[in-house]
Amino acid sequence: MIYTVTFNPSLDYIIGVDHFKLGQVNRTKSEVIFPGGKGINVSMVLKNMGIDSVALGFCGGFTGEEFVRLIQEKGIKTELIKVKEGITRINVKMKSDEESEINGQGPNILPSDIEILYRKLDQLKDGDILVLAGSIPDVMPKSIYMDIMEYLKDKKIDIVVDATKNLLVNVLEHKPFLVKPNNHELGEIYGVELKTRDEVVPYAKKMQEAGARNVLVSMAGEGAVLLTEDGQVLQSEAPKGTVVNSVGAGDSMVAGFITGYLDKKDYKEAFTMGVCTGSASAFSVELATKAEVEALRKNNQHLF
Numbered sequence: 001m002i003y004t005v006t007f008n009p010s011l012d013y014i015i016g017v018d019h020f021k022l023g024q025v026n027r028t029k030s031e032v033i034f035p036g037g038k039g040i041n042v043s044m045v046l047k048n049m050g051i052d053s054v055a056l057g058f059c060g061g062f063t064g065e066e067f068v069r070l071i072q073e074k075g076i077k078t079e080l081i082k083v084k085e086g087i088t089r090i091n092v093k094m095k096s097d098e099e100s101e102i103n104g105q106g107p108n109i110l111p112s113d114i115e116i117l118y119r120k121l122d123q124l125k126d127g128d129i130l131v132l133a134g135s136i137p138d139v140m141p142k143s144i145y146m147d148i149m150e151y152l153k154d155k156k157i158d159i160v161v162d163a164t165k166n167l168l169v170n171v172l173e174h175k176p177f178l179v180k181p182n183n184h185e186l187g188e189i190y191g192v193e194l195k196t197r198d199e200v201v202p203y204a205k206k207m208q209e210a211g212a213r214n215v216l217v218s219m220a221g222e223g224a225v226l227l228t229e230d231g232q233v234l235q236s237e238a239p240k241g242t243v244v245n246s247v248g249a250g251d252s253m254v255a256g257f258i259t260g261y262l263d264k265k266d267y268k269e270a271f272t273m274g275v276c277t278g279s280a281s282a283f284s285v286e287l288a289t290k291a292e293v294e295a296l297r298k299n300n301q302h303l304f
């Protein structure tokens with residue numbers, strides 16, 4: 001089974017504003033609400049690709065109730081833990097001349113809530129995949145990703161981590177199956193600016209040397225780079241298309257990678273599916289569907 005953990009899920013409120021002006025009253029031209037959060041997005045795209053997963057994490061308050069309703073409506077299996085204080089955050093994603101995001105803080109998560117999460121993690125078995133994705137709310141120990149990996153170290157579980165800065169660096173010694181920083185996040189870790197795929201390769205290598213088995217670096221419209229545990233260095237341009245909503249493109253890429261890997265146990269296939277799924281999400285209002293991914297792949301054979 002695949003399990004995803006999202007410590008701080010969200011309702012993503014995606015609004016379009018014509019020529020947003022700071023310090024003035026602006027009005028939306030479009031508005032939609034989707035359930036969000038990195039692990040949740042991975043679960044939703046896996047579902048679209050025909051793969052079941054269980055979404056773990058925390059939710060609270062009236063926004064938490066709506067969040068649960070929305071993901072259950074999509075047929076996602078959930079074992080979310082309801083917390084008592086505070087509400088599931090609303091993350092505002094504004095599309096105007098530029099894209100801006102304001103991500104909220106989320107509810108209060110107590111040590112007793114974290115204890116319940118560990119009891120849920122006890123059900124993981126050898127051969128399962130665990131996706132740990134997204135930021136850790138301020139109320140939780142920053143070591144939680146490391147702690148979970150340490151807790152599960154005696155089981156043969158492939159762990160995927162999609163996080164930033166120290167959250168990511170600190171898990172490397174636990175040899176995650178896959179990490180997926182974007183080029184900006186990778187550059188931030190090593191104090192450099194990485195603009196091209198060739199520039200990314202040596203820094204992805206450093207992550208591998210520090211312990212990651214496979215390193216997938218997403219680069220939005222510039223495509224992606226994958227360094228595999230069997231020594232391959234794969235690069236791809238991104239498929240061309242009109243970006244409609246890039247929120248969740250990175251998470252979609254992770255889901256696509258897992259889909260391709262499970263299908264053929266082949267890293268090139270995983271990479272191709274990752275890139276196509278990320279781009280298919282960027283080119284549509286909602287997250288990628290299987291049909292969108294397949295169409296994009298068919299039309300972009302030359303890239304892979």
Ligand SMILES: Nc1ncnc2c1ncn2[C@@H]1O[C@H](COP(=O)(O)OP(=O)(O)O)[C@@H](O)[C@H]1O
Pocket residue numbers: 181182183217218219220221222223224238239240241243246248249250251253274275276277278279280282
């Ligand atoms: N503008 C774009 N054009 C084509 N593909 C895109 C675009 N933005 C994202 N993608 C696809 O989605 C993947 C992940 O996007 P990226 O923005 O790098 O992730 P994140 O959301 O984690 O920052 C990219 O590697 C690419 O395949």
Ligand SMILES: O=P(O)(O)OC[C@H]1O[C@](O)(COP(=O)(O)O)[C@@H](O)[C@@H]1O
Pocket residue numbers: 008010012035036037038039041091103133134135136246247248249250251252
């Ligand atoms: O946990 P974080 O880092 O605050 O990110 C949460 C946000 O990331 C998303 O999961 C989107 O992630 P990506 O665009 O990086 O794939 C949103 O749905 C959510 O609002």
